[in-house]
Amino acid sequence: xxxxxxxxxxxxxxxxxxxxxxxxxxxxxxxxxxxxxxxxxxxxxxxxxxxxxxxxxxxxxxxxxxxxxxxxxxxxxxxxxxxxxxxxxxxxxxxxxxxxxxxxxxxxxxxxxxxxxxxxxxxxxxxxxxxxxxxxxxxxxxxxxxxxxxxxxxxxxxxxxxxxxxxxxxxxxxxxxxxxxxxxxxxxxxxxxxxxxxxxxxxxxxxxxxxxxxxxxxxxxxxxxxxxxxxxxxxxxxxxxxxxxxxxxxxxxx
Amino acid sequence: xxxxxxxxxxxxxxxxxxxxxxxxxxxxxxxxxxxxxxxxxxxxxxxxxxxxxxxxxxxxxxxxxxxxxxxxxxxxxxxxxxxxxxxxxxxxxxxxxxxxxxxxxxxxxxxxxxxxxxxxxxxxxxxxxxxxxxxxxxxxxxxxxxxxxxxxxxxxxxxxxxxxxxxxxxxxxxxxxxxxxxxxxxxxxxxxxxxxxxxxxxxxxxxxxxxxxxxxxxxxxxxxxxxxxxxxxxxxxxxxxxxxxxxxxxxxxxxxxxxxxxxxxxxxxxxxxxxxxxxxxxxxxxxxxxxxxxxxxxxxxxxxxxxxxxxxxxxxxxxxxxxxxxxxxxxxxxxxxxxxxxxxxxxxxxxxxxxxxxxxxxxxxxxxxxxxxxxxxxxxxxxxxxxxxxxxxxxxxxxxxxxxxxxxxxxxxxxxxxxxxxxxxxxxxxxxxxxxxxxxxxxxxxxxxxxxxxxxxxxxxxxxxxxxxxxxxxxxxxxxxxxxxxxxxxxxxxxxxxxxxxxxxxxxxxxxxxxxxxxxxxxxxxxxxxxxxxxxxxxxxxxxxxxxxxxxxxxxxxxxxxxxxxxxxxxxxxxxxx
Numbered sequence: 001x002x003x004x005x006x007x008x009x010x011x012x013x014x015x016x017x018x019x020x021x022x023x024x025x026x027x028x029x030x031x032x033x034x035x036x037x038x039x040x041x042x043x044x045x046x047x048x049x050x051x052x053x054x055x056x057x058x059x060x061x062x063x064x065x066x067x068x069x070x071x072x073x074x075x076x077x078x079x080x081x082x083x084x085x086x087x088x089x090x091x092x093x094x095x096x097x098x099x100x101x102x103x104x105x106x107x108x109x110x111x112x113x114x115x116x117x118x119x120x121x122x123x124x125x126x127x128x129x130x131x132x133x134x135x136x137x138x139x140x141x142x143x144x145x146x147x148x149x150x151x152x153x154x155x156x157x158x159x160x161x162x163x164x165x166x167x168x169x170x171x172x173x174x175x176x177x178x179x180x181x182x183x184x185x186x187x188x189x190x191x192x193x194x195x196x197x198x199x200x201x202x203x204x205x206x207x208x209x210x211x212x213x214x215x216x217x218x219x220x221x222x223x224x225x226x227x228x229x230x231x232x233x234x235x236x237x238x239x240x241x242x243x244x245x246x247x248x249x250x251x252x253x254x
Numbered sequence: 255x256x257x258x259x260x261x262x263x264x265x266x267x268x269x270x271x272x273x274x275x276x277x278x279x280x281x282x283x284x285x286x287x288x289x290x291x292x293x294x295x296x297x298x299x300x301x302x303x304x305x306x307x308x309x310x311x312x313x314x315x316x317x318x319x320x321x322x323x324x325x326x327x328x329x330x331x332x333x334x335x336x337x338x339x340x341x342x343x344x345x346x347x348x349x350x351x352x353x354x355x356x357x358x359x360x361x362x363x364x365x366x367x368x369x370x371x372x373x374x375x376x377x378x379x380x381x382x383x384x385x386x387x388x389x390x391x392x393x394x395x396x397x398x399x400x401x402x403x404x405x406x407x408x409x410x411x412x413x414x415x416x417x418x419x420x421x422x423x424x425x426x427x428x429x430x431x432x433x434x435x436x437x438x439x440x441x442x443x444x445x446x447x448x449x450x451x452x453x454x455x456x457x458x459x460x461x462x463x464x465x466x467x468x469x470x471x472x473x474x475x476x477x478x479x480x481x482x483x484x485x486x487x488x489x490x491x492x493x494x495x496x497x498x499x500x501x502x503x504x505x506x507x508x509x510x511x512x513x514x515x516x517x518x519x520x521x522x523x524x525x526x527x528x529x530x531x532x533x534x535x536x537x538x539x540x541x542x543x544x545x546x547x548x549x550x551x552x553x554x555x556x557x558x559x560x561x562x563x564x565x566x567x568x569x570x571x572x573x574x575x576x577x578x579x580x581x582x583x584x585x586x587x588x589x590x591x592x593x594x595x596x597x598x599x600x601x602x603x604x605x606x607x608x609x610x611x612x613x614x615x616x617x618x619x620x621x622x623x624x625x626x627x628x629x630x631x632x633x634x635x636x637x638x639x640x641x642x643x644x645x646x647x648x649x650x651x652x653x654x655x656x657x658x659x660x661x662x663x664x665x666x667x668x669x670x671x672x673x674x675x676x677x678x679x680x681x682x683x684x685x686x687x688x689x690x691x692x693x694x695x696x697x698x699x700x701x702x703x704x705x706x707x708x709x710x711x712x713x714x715x716x717x718x719x720x721x722x723x724x725x726x727x728x729x730x731x732x733x734x735x736x737x738x739x740x741x742x743x744x745x746x747x748x749x750x751x752x753x754x755x756x757x758x759x760x761x762x763x764x765x766x767x768x769x770x771x772x773x774x775x776x777x778x779x780x781x782x783x784x785x786x787x788x789x790x791x792x793x794x795x796x797x798x799x800x801x802x803x804x805x806x807x808x809x810x811x812x813x814x815x816x817x818x819x820x821x822x823x824x825x826x827x828x829x830x831x832x
Binding site for chain 2: 069073084086087093099100101104105106
């Protein structure tokens with residue numbers, strides 16, 4: 001199990017994430033929701049070790065991750081929010097780099113790379129530098145890189161960003177299949193429909209704090225809502241959406 | 255003051271798409287993290303232009319005593335030839351300076367794919383996007399030519415006015431400026447034309463490689479020509495010489511133009527001067543014509559191009575890495591570094607500059623050694639010539655090594671570093687082994703291969719072998735020291751050299767290299783007295799290398815670093831800022 005306890009990140013004493021706690025069991029997909037700037041990506045970066053938490057603890061299989069980062073890094077796959085990758089490499093070379101850095105031997109790695117590129121429809125572009133890839137193609141490469149080493153935990157920050165409909169559907173099925181395999185998946189996203197369909201539980205974050213943490217069905221019942229979007233609107237959105245739109249039109253016409 | 259405020263307000267206002275496009279491109283030309291952060295742009299632009307303009311004011315200091323001395327003598331012809339030699343020097347330096355500038359901007363002469371992707375969505379014509387880029391760069395280069403040559407022409411004309419002067423000062427100034435200006439403009443447009451033709455004639459899959467090769471050749475040629483050009487003021491004995499090939503030597507065309515303008519040209523010189531003017535106009539016209547004809551095709555090609563790599567090249571690098579790397583992580587770091595060095599323009603340019611300077615020194619020293627007559631009695635035995643011979647492999651290694659070291663410190667893409675941070679923080683040993691292989695393959699091997707035949711030519715065979723062994727051992731010791739002093743994966747650290755004072759990065763480091771080479775070659779020459787001493791010197795170095803490689807065994811290897819350390823407030827004391 002992956003367990004996060006009172007995770008906090010402060011920048012110059014200003015909290016970006018405060019006392020966030022949740023756990024992910026094997027086979028579970030946990031949705032991590034929140035508006036822009038709510039602290040989703042900060043949490044994800046603390047989990048992956050890209051930034052150090054100010055307070056709190058993370059446990060994986062009972063081991064304190066913060067004391068054994070390298071050990072934990074071998075067990076998770078990560079897809080960042082933005083498709084940042086070395087664009088001068090080809091798709092195949094990037095996957096090769098990711099796999100080799102994880103210590104995978106060539107004999108194991110190369111067939112996997114070829115198969116992944118084929119499955120994601122990138123085989124034709126395997127020797128094309130990623131500088132000319134579309135956002136969706138880059139996202140597919142990142143997803144492939146995250147899955148190459150068969151990780152126990154998947155940390156996905158907006159993984160569907162830029163994916164075409166077919167790839168998104170394939171990937172949604174893949175997430176379910178991975179969960180059935182016993183993988184632990186943290187799924188951070190703005191796309192509420194997808195979260196509602198694939199996640200068993202969700203954490204809703206606002207201004208760095210957890211507003212709600214429960215199963216999707218229970219949240220809907222509690223809020224007497226028909227969809228997760230309604231729940232999210234009730235909990236998080238404090239602005240009059242129509243009024244903001246009208247003001248934008250006014251600015252445009254000025 | 256109101257004028258200044260008015261000018262500022264005019265500059266800050268919007269002035270139509272073409273003006274704004276030129277403004278955008280002008281800003282882009284100076285955007286390089288190699289030299290500055292974006293906030294310092296104005297300071298850098300002003301500093302660069304002021305530095306170029308101030309070069310001219312050194313002229314009186316350099317030439318005053320020479321011409322004062324010559325004017326005291328009765329020999330007016332010697333005075334004239336000295337002026338011609340110096341004028342040829344100004345012309346050649348302008349040509350080399352502009353060639354270097356255009357070569358540095360080689361990939362920015364025309365709009366990039368990114369330019370088209372961003373600007374095509376705006377209400378701009380394709381020709382606007384294309385010509386705005388070209389004219390902005392040309393305007394900058396012309397500004398550099400003017401700033402470089404007006405102070406030089408004014409200063410030089412005032413220095414040479416005296417008993418034997420050739421023309422009134424105003425005419426002298428005009429002729430000097432016009433000759434150097436035309437030479438600079440000619441080179442600018444010839445190189446622009448060359449790149450335009452390469453771009454439009456070659457198939458896209460060949461273009462990138464061919465263009466990079468031409469750029470490399472140009473840069474090395476410019477750097478190799480600098481030591482020769484510096485010697486031009488001494489060319490008083492042959493400056494009037496016009497061999498048959500002078501009709502194909504652009505510097506002589508523009509020297510002839512200078513002579514023509516001051517009214518001292520012979521018939522032959524007048525023909526050469528005319529050729530210079532015609533060549534300049536032809537280069538400008540051809541560049542414009544080719545650009546008008548092909549700019550749409552260029553946009554189409556670059557907009558639709560994919561950077562597809564050839565399989566054979568890809569797999570060769572992989573095969574080599576698989577053959578020499580001991581484990582997957584080492585081969586990952588090795589391949590990443592090799593591919594980045596090969597494909598990234600900025601990194602390739604840095605390596606080229608250092609390798610070019612090394613080659614220029616090598617060629618200059620080698621030719622100097624042969625021409626000095628040191629070998630008139632067979633192989634060199636002792637003295638300064640022996641030191642110079644021994645210095646060659648070391649110097650070349652230093653420049654190749656420094657170029658690699660500098661390139662490795664410039665991150666490819668900081669935002670993409672998360673991959674290394676997550677997977678390679680403990681890859682200390684793998685990083686060391688990969689870097690050792692790169693330094694060996696790209697600094698030691700080329701230095702030895704290039705200089706070994708020459709050393710065998712000028713030294714006794716055992717001394718040549720000793721010289722190479724000595725240089726290789728010194729190189730290995732330096733590499734080991736470098737490996738133990740760094741804890742970053744090449745091309746991933748967030749340290750940007752642009753943050754550092756250029757004096758520190760450049761001049762002081764290079765002076766240290768020259769100082770160190772002199773000391774080492776003096777030590778090497780002592781060992782070269784006889785084979786026993788040579789063996790002893792090699793033995794001592796091998797021992798030092800062994801001790802350098804044998805590090806303290808530590809229970810836990812340090813993690814690699816991916817963030818830059820704070821800039822020291824006082825560099826020499828290494829005091830970190832609060």
